[in-house]
Amino acid sequence: MDRSRVIDPQKGLDALVRELAAAGYRVVGPIVRDGAIVYDDVTSGSDLPTGCASDQAPGRWRLRIDDEPTRFGWTPGADSWKRFLAPAHQEVLRIRRHDGSWVSEAPPPPDRPLALVGARDCELRAVAVLDRVLLDADRPDAQYAGRRRDTFVVATTCGVPSATCWCTSIGGGPQPHHGFDLRLTELHEGGHRLLVESGSELGTEVLGRIPGRLATDVDHVAAEAVVARAVEHLPPRLPGSDLPALLAGSASHARWEQVAQRCLSCGNCTMVCPTCFCSTFDDTTVLTDDGSAPVETVRRQHWASCFELDHSNLGGVPVRATIAARYRQWLTHKLETWPAQFEVTGCVGCGRCTTWCPAAIDIVHEAGVLIGADDRSGAGRREEQP
Amino acid sequence: MAALVEPVVGGIDPLTPVPHRVVAVDRETSDVVTLTLDPLSEVLVPALPGQFVMVWAFGVGEIPVSVSGVDDAGRFALTVRAVGPVSNAVVAARPGDTLGARGPYGTAWPIADAKDRDVLVVAGGLGLAPLRTAIDELGGGGPRRLTVVVGAREPDQVLFTADQRRWRDLGVDVQITVDAASWRWDGAVGTATDVVARLGAAHDIAFVCGPELMMTSAARAAIAQGTDPANVWVSLERNMHCGIAHCGRCQLGALLLCRDGAVVRWDRVVELLRERGR
Ligand SMILES: Cc1cc2nc3c(=O)[nH]c(=O)nc-3n(C[C@H](O)[C@H](O)[C@H](O)COP(=O)(O)OP(=O)(O)OC[C@H]3O[C@@H](n4cnc5c(N)ncnc54)[C@H](O)[C@@H]3O)c2cc1C
Ligand code: SF4
Ligand code: SF4
Numbered sequence: 276m277d278r279s280r281v282i283d284p285q286k287g288l289d290a291l292v293r294e295l296a297a298a299g300y301r302v303v304g305p306i307v308r309d310g311a312i313v314y315d316d317v318t319s320g321s322d323l324p325t326g327c328a329s330d331q332a333p334g335r336w337r338l339r340i341d342d343e344p345t346r347f348g349w350t351p352g353a354d355s356w357k358r359f360l361a362p363a364h365q366e367v368l369r370i371r372r373h374d375g376s377w378v379s380e381a382p383p384p385p386d387r388p389l390a391l392v393g394a395r396d397c398e399l400r401a402v403a404v405l406d407r408v409l410l411d412a413d414r415p416d417a418q419y420a421g422r423r424r425d426t427f428v429v430a431t432t433c434g435v436p437s438a439t440c441w442c443t444s445i446g447g448g449p450q451p452h453h454g455f456d457l458r459l460t461e462l463h464e465g466g467h468r469l470l471v472e473s474g475s476e477l478g479t480e481v482l483g484r485i486p487g488r489l490a491t492d493v494d495h496v497a498a499e500a501v502v503a504r505a506v507e508h509l510p511p512r513l514p515g516s517d518l519p520a521l522l523a524g525s526a527s528h529a530r531w532e533q534v535a536q537r538c539l540s541c542g543n544c545t546m547v548c549p550t551c552f553c554s555t556f557d558d559t560t561v562l563t564d565d566g567s568a569p570v571e572t573v574r575r576q577h578w579a580s581c582f583e584l585d586h587s588n589l590g591g592v593p594v595r596a597t598i599a600a601r602y603r604q605w606l607t608h609k610l611e612t613w614p615a616q617f618e619v620t621g622c623v624g625c626g627r628c629t630t631w632c633p634a635a636i637d638i639v640h641e642a643g644v645l646i647g648a649d650d651r652s653g654a655g656r657r658e659e660q661p
Numbered sequence: 662m663a664a665l666v667e668p669v670v671g672g673i674d675p676l677t678p679v680p681h682r683v684v685a686v687d688r689e690t691s692d693v694v695t696l697t698l699d700p701l702s703e704v705l706v707p708a709l710p711g712q713f714v715m716v717w718a719f720g721v722g723e724i725p726v727s728v729s730g731v732d733d734a735g736r737f738a739l740t741v742r743a744v745g746p747v748s749n750a751v752v753a754a755r756p757g758d759t760l761g762a763r764g765p766y767g768t769a770w771p772i773a774d775a776k777d778r779d780v781l782v783v784a785g786g787l788g789l790a791p792l793r794t795a796i797d798e799l800g801g802g803g804p805r806r807l808t809v810v811v812g813a814r815e816p817d818q819v820l821f822t823a824d825q826r827r828w829r830d831l832g833v834d835v836q837i838t839v840d841a842a843s844w845r846w847d848g849a850v851g852t853a854t855d856v857v858a859r860l861g862a863a864h865d866i867a868f869v870c871g872p873e874l875m876m877t878s879a880a881r882a883a884i885a886q887g888t889d890p891a892n893v894w895v896s897l898e899r900n901m902h903c904g905i906a907h908c909g910r911c912q913l914g915a916l917l918l919c920r921d922g923a924v925v926r927w928d929r930v931v932e933l934l935r936e937r938g939r
Contacts, residue, residue, distance in 0.1 A: 367676060370719070376680040376701050376759055377719065414675040414905040526936040553909030556676075556902045560720035572720040574676070579909070586910065588900050590744050600938030608912065615915035 278479055279472040281494050282487035284346050284461065287469055288320025290485045291429065291457075295390040298481070300427055303359055304392035305351075310338050312352040314359070323393065324349060331437035331626065334635030346469070347393065347461045350437040353631050355549035356391050356398055360405060360422050367418055367556070368574040384421035392429040393459075396451040397442045397625040399430060401549035403454055407617045408552050418576070427477065430455035434501045436508045439626030441639055445515035447623060449505040457482060460498040470494050512639050513648070515620065521646040522611035526603065530644050535599035537634045542580035544628035544638075545605065550621055553586070555579040581605050610642055675905055678717035678761020679703045683754045684736070690818050693787065694752050695729060695740045698762060704735035705762060709769035710795035711896060711924040714739070715904045717761030718750035725901045725919070726751070727791035728765060737762075740790040740820065766904040768924040770795040770868050770894060772803070778865035780804040781888070783879045785812045785853050785871020789820045791896050791923070792870050796824075800831040808834045808860065810879075812853030812871065815839055816846045854878040863887025869927075870896040877934055880927050893927035913939055 282290070295302045296318065304317040307324050317323060329349040330337040336352060370379040394402075406423065409416040433440070433449035442448025451458055456478030460470040470490055473479040514521065545551045554576050560569040579586055581604050587594035595601045613621025622638070629637040681698035688694050708714065708728035716739060717723040724747040730738030743752040754760055772795060780799060784792050789811055799807050809828060813819040816839050825835050838849040838856050849856060853871065857879050867883045869876050876895045884890050899918045902908040911918040914933040916925065933939050 368674065370678070372719065375682075377761075379674075379677050381674050381677075409907055411906070414907075416907055417674045417676075526932075526939070552907070554902070554907070556723065556908070558720060558722050569720050581909070586900065589898060594899065595938045597938060604912070604939070607914075612912070612915035616912075616917055 279490040280487040300390035301387040302390045313354040331439045353547045388425035390427040396448045397623040399454040400623040404550040428455040430458045432460040442624035443509040444512045445624040518610045531599040540582045542582035545580040547627040547631045553579040708765035711770040712765035714762045714764035721750040722747040729790040779806045781864035781867040782809045783869045785875040788871030857882040866892040890928040896923045
């Protein structure tokens with residue numbers, strides 16, 4: 276069977292979404308809603324954005340729509356696939372009193388596996404990070420494992436990185452090389468088309484059912500040119516794998532206090548980050564009408580943020596009482612301590628935290644200051660503006 | 662892209678509290694009780710000295726609590742101070758009530774390393790709870806010499822007085838000190854660190870548990886007298902919601918204390934504790 280084919284950007288995507296749905300997947304992909312690109316259920320290829328581009332800068336994300344037929348000319352918005360694999364709010368247990376003890380019941384696993392359409396390399400690496408954290412062999416997260424199981428991934432090569440992207444400085448991008456079943460690369464030169472390459476047997480099988488033609492050398496060369504042009508837009512900004520060593524010992528750096536003057540401790544950065552996994556568990560008890568002892572309690576899990584004051588509470592008092600301490604916890608966890616905890620880097624360089632920070636604080640610029648490097652790319656410069 | 666592991670089906674979700682019957686409640690001080698829990702269904706793996714369990718009060722919540730006693734029948738003890746919603750609910754439990762527990766989690770005191778050595782144990786306040794089973798094991802023979810320094814705020818806050826008599830009978834040098842004495846108290850007054858500083862001898866290995874500032878000063882005092890920092894162990898506390906390294910709450914630098922702690926080697930955390938707010 277062919278491992279790479281060329282499909283039509285409209286009819287081919289339609290067929291792909293249809294095939295995946297017919298194969299029993301819950302297909303989610305990018306759609307335009309409320310002036311932004313978000314991920315949600317899609318039923319046809321035409322649900323995916325057309326002619327969209329995104330302008331990104333620290334504290335800024337704007338959707339541009341033009342007449343071009345381009346399908347993947349944008350970079351991701353605030354949303355990430357994390358929302359589908361580890362939702363922001365979820366029930367994890369329902370516990371009922373029973374016979375002097377209790378019985379507990381976990382929610383049923385999802386009825387269909389997920390198919391993620393249009394995942395970027397940074398996003399796939401973010402899923403791999405979550406896998407590392409939540410699927411450790413001893414104590415896998417049952418909810419995550421159920422959602423993550425048998426996920427089908429249609430990845431996308433990034434042809435047009437945005438100003439806040441810095442994946443290549445931290446070991447990835449702009450083209451996915453692992454963790455996908457199919458990989459799309461949008462080609463314009465010599466006719467608008469999508470090169471589809473398979474990364475798994477299952478991918479090859481699905482690909483065989485999509486109308487298209489065999490890919491030729493011309494298509495592959497065109498795809499290489501797309502990647503090369505994208506790389507030109509991604510200048511090295513930080514020494515990715517050296518960051519843990521370079522940031523060690525930065526705990527008393529004066530920069531933490533300076534950034535704390537601007538940081539609102541709103542937690543936006545952690546909410547949009549595709550790898551942030553902190554969570555809170557809450558028990559909610561269903562009250563009885565007659566005032567007797569409650570019989571059922573529901574345990575829910577929701578995303579937490581290290582910027583929340585009570586995140587570090589000990590006996591009701593926060594350990595990280597200042598914004599400087601909380602920002603330091605966040606940045607050093609992302610760029611310094613994560614590999615020691617989980618043997619992977621905690622940041623994938625997607626730039627979401629920078630784009631969605633209302634104070635336009637750029638993680639790359641801050642890290643650059645902390646390690647004494649000069650960030651020349653300019654993306655962090657906006658911070659000097661009022 | 663298949664999942665790396667199979668989801669838990671039919672088995673026990675790692676977050677499910679396992680029901681235990683409260684079979685004894687012993688009041689230690691005005692706000693501290695020791696509960697003995699007996700498994701109602703599944704029996705947890707016996708906790709090693711220094712390990713903790715997540716204790717769950719129906720409809721209130723779940724907190725980490727060190728195991729302060731174990732027996733062969735799967736029973737174990739928890740010594741809890743009422744400070745907030747969940748600990749109050751746990752302390753209010755009566756014999757016959759049901760509480761949840763899951764675990765045990767975390768690292769243990771390196772008891773084997775104490776064999777034939779001169780051992781110092783320092784406990785401040787409730788810090789004696791996670792050290793109790795360690796002292797029981799050490800007192801049964803192993804160390805060449807065992808010194809236990811117990812600090813408490815006031816005489817009526819001293820925990821496990823019966824155990825202390827037992828430990829003394831086993832030849833353990835138990836020294837009690839209180840921060841503030843009443844007229845009836847004829848023991849030492851001062852902090853546990855003061856006592857350690859007066860011991861005037863280097864120890865081969867030291868186990869220290871108590872409030873963070875007390876641990877820091879006591880560890881430094883032991884080191885000042887010649888104990889190797891790599892042989893000083895402390896038990897650290899941070900907010901914990903899951904106990905299984907998934908919720909991200911218990912970070913201290915690169916450590917996830919529910920997994921890499923609570924018992925850690927002093928030389929691995931001394932830098933982390935130097936800077937406030939970590
Ligand atoms: C490793 C370790 C060992 C410990 N050993 C002991 C010990 O032996 N004895 C002892 O007394 N203390 C021990 N502690 C401290 C003990 O865990 C805290 O005193 C306790 O968490 C306080 O909880 P609280 O609800 O009473 O008070 P708070 O400080 O108000 O709450 C703290 C935590 O309780 C949980 N919680 C509170 N309310 C809810 C709710 N409605 N739903 C879900 N969760 C809720 C949450 O996790 C919250 O973060 C230990 C702590 C650690 C980390
Ligand atoms: S820390 Fe920022 S750049 Fe890194 S993965 Fe998270 S959102 Fe993306
Ligand atoms: S860095 Fe920005 S997004 Fe993150 S908490 Fe501070 S103000 Fe909010």
